[in-house]
Amino acid sequence: MSTPNLNFAFGNFNKICSTVPLTLCPLVGTTDGIEPICYSRNVKLADTLIFEPSTLIIHIIALVMTSIMIYHIRSKYTAVGRKEIVMFFYLYMLVTIFDLLLISGIIPTASSLYPFFTGAHVGLISATFWCLLLNGFVGFQFAEDGTPMSLWSIRISSFVVFGAVAAVSILTFQNVSPFSSTSPVALWVIFFIFNGAAFLIYVILQVVLVVNTLDDRWPLGDITFGVAFFATGQVILYVFSLDICIFAKHYIDGLFFGTIATLLSVMMVYKYWDSITKEDLEFSVxxxxxxxxxxxxxxxxxxxxxxxxxxxxxxxxxxxxxxxxxxxxxxx
Structure with a gap:
């Protein structure tokens, strides 16, 4: 087994995967993948090893909280962008389910299905960011919300992004030319630059929407908190995960806090949307x-x-x- 270069470099996951156990880490870097230097303790449950048990609990909480948010969104029958924003939360729920299955080891890394589930997981992450980006345009009413044009443009394009990214991921894991698991540049660009750009553009669009359209400036606070939670989670995940794991004696690592921060940022997306949309009381009034x-x-x-x-x-x-x-x- 070859030892990968653990210095940070554009286009490879060596440094990142040595710090935090991402779902794709067992499939890139070397023929045997990259194992993190320090990771959370596993537990044995019914003759099955469960990895990252603390993070697994946060995933379950995330599924419950997402279900509650979806229920409240669907109950606001006349709110602007209701059908569009709920797609984002459905996608986030799917990402959480796949993350739960892969991180916990319920689908073991040795399984022949693991690369395909991981490819679908990476594709769902990009589709979620893409859906969030398109929801950023809904408030500008380029297409009237709730119409087939608005809904199907988001659905079809998100599905295309999911399929394309999943295909690139699987081809990279399988070393199908021109993609290579030892040099996954395309996957790295998608995972960090494409997803990051989609998030950044969404934030900018919402700031412009609030400043130019709304009289109330309180939604800017929701945006600020959402960005702060997301950024904090990414820093903890990719910078301090190793230090946290060593300090906590392997009981938790950065993935635990990163998952919490991601959930909080998603909750702030809901809080922001709820603060800028009011139900139409036309019928009762x-x-x-x-x-x-x-x-x-x-x-x-x-x-x-x-x-x-x-x-x-x-x-x-x-x-x-x-x-x-x-x-x-x-x-x-």
């Missing part, structure tokens, strides 16, 4: 306004003779003891 309009159109003699809510007499439109029956029959 409109019916009340129409009632008042009918009352204003009644003549003085009708009001004096029982009118809208008095006891009907003669040709009065009211027939019940309080006059409601015929009013609602005629109104609706």
């Amino acid at each position: 409109g019916s009340k306004q129409n009632v008042w309009e009918v009352k204003e159109l009644l003549g003085d003699d009708e009001m004096a003779g029982g009118g809208l809510y008095g006891r009907g007499a003669g040709n009065s439109p009211a027939s019940g003891p309080y006059g409601q029956a015929n009013y609602y029959e005629e109104r609706y």
Whole structure:
């Protein structure tokens, strides 16, 4: 087994994978992959070794929290961009499920299926960032939200990104020319530059949207916290993971805190979207306004003779003891 160069270099994961156990690390660098210098302790459960148990717990919490956020988004029936933003959270949920299966060792690295699941996982990560980027344009109303054009443009393009990135990943893991697992430059560019650019552009778009469109500046706080959580998670994950693992005596590593920070940043995406969208109360308010309009159109003699809510007499439109029956029959 050859030992990879652990110095940081553009286009390889050697330094990164020696610090943090990413799902693709067993498949790049050398023929046997790259093992982290320090990693979280594993536990034995029903004759099965579970790796990163602390991170596994955070993944389960993330799935619960994402389900709650999706429920609240779907319950805001008339909110702008509801159907578009919920796609992002569905994709994040899929990323979390794949991460849970691969990081924990439920799908072992020795399995022939591991490269394909990992390729799908990397593809889902890029599709999630791409979906977030496109959601950044929804508020500008280039295409009316909720329309087939808006929805299917996000769905189809996200699926194309997923398929392309998954294909590049699998071809890299399988050393299919011109891709190589020992020099995964294309995969590195996708993983860090493409995904990072999508996130950065989304943030810029939302700052422009709030400053130019909204009177309220509080959503900028949500954006700031979201960026802070995400950036902090990336720094902990790729810079301090080894130090944390050694200090904590292998009980936790940077992946644990990185997963928490990612979950918090996703929650801030929801908080930001919720703060800039209001439900349209047109139906409930409109019916009340129409009632008042009918009352204003009644003549003085009708009001004096029982009118809208008095006891009907003669040709009065009211027939019940309080006059409601015929009013609602005629109104609706």
